[in-house]
Amino acid sequence: MFLYSLVSGVYAQSKPETYAGQIRQHREEYKAGFLKSPNSPLKTETDVSYLRFYEPDSTYRFEADVRLTPEAEPFDMPTYEGLHKPYVQYAVLTFTHKGKPYQLALFRSLQLMRTPQYRDYLFLPFKDITNGEETYGGGRYLDFKLGDIKNGRLTLDFNKAYNPYCAFSDGYACPVPPRENRLPIAITVGEKNYGKPH
Numbered sequence: 001m002f003l004y005s006l007v008s009g010v011y012a013q014s015k016p017e018t019y020a021g022q023i024r025q026h027r028e029e030y031k032a033g034f035l036k037s038p039n040s041p042l043k044t045e046t047d048v049s050y051l052r053f054y055e056p057d058s059t060y061r062f063e064a065d066v067r068l069t070p071e072a073e074p075f076d077m078p079t080y081e082g083l084h085k086p087y088v089q090y091a092v093l094t095f096t097h098k099g100k101p102y103q104l105a106l107f108r109s110l111q112l113m114r115t116p117q118y119r120d121y122l123f124l125p126f127k128d129i130t131n132g133e134e135t136y137g138g139g140r141y142l143d144f145k146l147g148d149i150k151n152g153r154l155t156l157d158f159n160k161a162y163n164p165y166c167a168f169s170d171g172y173a174c175p176v177p178p179r180e181n182r183l184p185i186a187i188t189v190g191e192k193n194y195g196k197p198h
Contacts, residue, residue, distance in 0.1 A: 023056035041169035050195035062095035086110040120146040125177035136167040161190030
């Protein structure tokens with residue numbers, strides 16, 4: 001589930017000149033990640049060929065203001081499998097879209113904080129009004145690292161929004177986006193519904 005975090009450094013090494021090219025290369029790395037992960041719900045090139053995306057659109061890339069929330073208490077985030085995973089809110093992001101301000105909460109996994117590989121991992125699950133129509137009904141995710149926050153700002157690029165593993169197969173404990181991360185707008189970029197039923 002953490003594919004974007006894992007490959008973020010890969011595509012940056014040979015960065016295409018255009019923004020759309022960067023996003024397309026990012027998606028190729030994302031697709032390749034499914035075939036490399038032993039826990040992946042997509043096992044073959046055919047499975048991966050059913051992944052669907054909106055066209056890249058840089059107007060859904062924002063420089064969000066970051067307000068850290070060190071006073072936040074740990075809590076159990078429910079999953080669609082009926083389980084719970086321990087998280088703590090790390091920050092609140094504020095961005096403006098078409099002249100209106102919106103906020104999203106950024107979380108840190110208490111489990112992953114104990115794993116060196118993912119110690120600096122930050123997680124942003126969200127929903128928007130495309131869910132259940134053009135995109136997965138359970139919402140989509142974005143991944144970040146602590147170092148992505150610079151001078152109180154974070155690049156929030158919805159073109160990199162991806163589906164949880166639950167969108168492809170049953171049996172995965174995918175966190176449910178909290179109420180505060182349900183946007184009343186359509187985010188028409190990032191990953192769409194998987195093109196094959198499961």
